[in-house]
Amino acid sequence: MIIDGYEGICTGCFEPIKNGDGFKFRESGRSFHKWCVESNPNGYYIKLEEIEGRFETASQEELPRLMTELEQAYSIPMLNNEVFNRDNEDVIKLYRRISSAREL
Numbered sequence: 001m002i003i004d005g006y007e008g009i010c011t012g013c014f015e016p017i018k019n020g021d022g023f024k025f026r027e028s029g030r031s032f033h034k035w036c037v038e039s040n041p042n043g044y045y046i047k048l049e050e051i052e053g054r055f056e057t058a059s060q061e062e063l064p065r066l067m068t069e070l071e072q073a074y075s076i077p078m079l080n081n082e083v084f085n086r087d088n089e090d091v092i093k094l095y096r097r098i099s100s101a102r103e104l
């Protein structure tokens with residue numbers, strides 16, 4: 001829901017974002033306060049959006065690096081783990097998208 005004078009809800013702190021205070025890593029991505037991104041660059045969804053934003057313009061050579069960053073930032077298990085996948089659906093979805101982009 002968009003309220004007059006606000007551009008959305010921050011996915012970092014879940015407070016409304018006043019017009020002009022917002023930041024997005026990619027056009028269709030989640031919104032944040034500029035200061036939430038600056039003060040907490042490794043926040044769960046902030047890091048995820050940052051990596052997804054780079055994925056949108058990444059070359060084939062950059063894809064392995066993005067996967068490694070995801071593995072380290074979210075401690076993705078080496079073996080497929082249904083509990084992890086369920087608790088981190090957005091992380092594992094992005095990880096799989098990058099992985100399949102590599103195989104093309």
Ligand SMILES: [Zn+2]
Pocket residue numbers: 010011012013014015032033036
């Ligand atoms: Zn915020």
